[in-house]
Amino acid sequence: MNSPNGKIAEIPLPEAEQKGLAASPGGFKIFNRIVDLITNDRMQLINVTERINEIVRKSGVRDGIVHLQSLHTTTAVFINEWQDALLHDVRSFLDDLVNREEYYRHNDPAHSDCERKNADSHLRGMVMGQTLCLQVRNSVVLLGTWQSIILAEFDGPRSRSMSIQVSGI
Amino acid sequence: MNSPNGKIAEIPLPEAEQKGLAASPGGFKIFNRIVDLITNDRMQLINVTERINEIVRKSGVRDGIVHLQSLHTTTAVFINEWQDALLHDVRSFLDDLVNREEYYRHNDPAHSDCERKNADSHLRGMVMGQTLCLQVRNSVVLLGTWQSIILAEFDGPRSRSMSIQVSGI
């Protein structure tokens, strides 16, 4: 959770265990997992890098692709440096990019039956994107020194799911 | 087309049929299709979810990846909820994000031979992105309950093409 001073604590991510492995006779394989999370704030950034690396290790894929997809329109997945000061700037920037206080039809009972008043969350999720594709090299997600994988909650607190697919040889 | 009250009618998508299947001896296969569309408005949002699912079903791929690419810089492909009120907000937001009335060199005959005056369309396409990669699970595109695949026209009316590649086992 985001404490007032911008710290983000690790959140336990109970993984929905699945039989996730499909393989072709030729050695190409696909490994699927769902990661479930509970978020604590309306806007929250969560570092999922280690979690993704655990899944890649379990997959048995040495070289290939890992595809991440958050299954919710009011979330996003992207890359940035994981530094408290910068994460504070990221939240401020996204707050400014989409002004929550403006008029939106999605928040207006005359036009919409959505009671969450979350048009801003939808627009943030749309701009940042809910999918991310990364290379797997030597059984590890390829990332630069300062790159972390960040899941963004834009309409929490909620229960959320990400689908992870590792494919390759 | 977008009617004045924000409704978006289904557009017939005549598909350019192609021999699209390539397969390796080991069971990994790739299936390619081009989807052609005619758009009706300068900015228009089109729900292509069902169309993509049809192609995935035809591909014979059970587990893998579907990659979508719009072949035009002044378009985009992304995910959001398909709700009339929200689609109206999306168009307003993208209109505000890139102000069409500002000065752009791309629209200035002194600097550019482009006669479409579509710098704003290029910038919207660039921010939103022209590619999207999604998981295929059990012969269906994996999407959350509220996630639809949206093709955005930013410089219509035009004839447009998307290339769809389904790969996996």
Add this chain to the structure above:
Amino acid sequence: MNSPNGKIAEIPLPEAEQKGLAASPGGFKIFNRIVDLITNDRMQLINVTERINEIVRKSGVRDGIVHLQSLHTTTAVFINEWQDALLHDVRSFLDDLVNREEYYRHNDPAHSDCERKNADSHLRGMVMGQTLCLQVRNSVVLLGTWQSIILAEFDGPRSRSMSIQVSGI
């Protein structure tokens, strides 16, 4: 480099040669390369299309996917038309989207040990994204007539690396 009139000269890209090929018995193969670049300006746009096509040709992959990832948070990879006037508009737009002069905690020694004062570069890289996935068809990257692959430097001059993975059959 960007000359005052907006021209962008080709930059020599010494490639870090690697043994990059992994193959499964079934014909599916993966080819990896690192492309190294030296950038010359704080914000700079570089057309890497031809470079990516060279790597795809070398890979021996006829049909599949090419995945590009810049290994730095203060860069991005995306698609747009490669036209001088438009590239000038792209730089102006990104300058306006994230105002460098605003207060950012990441630039404040009271909150951050980063001495580059590059919060704006991080935010631009985050919005535009550091990865791009494109289709390979007949040993060529699939791109529309006006689509070029652009690497954006947001905190140069620097030495930068992109990882390219070509996979398929």
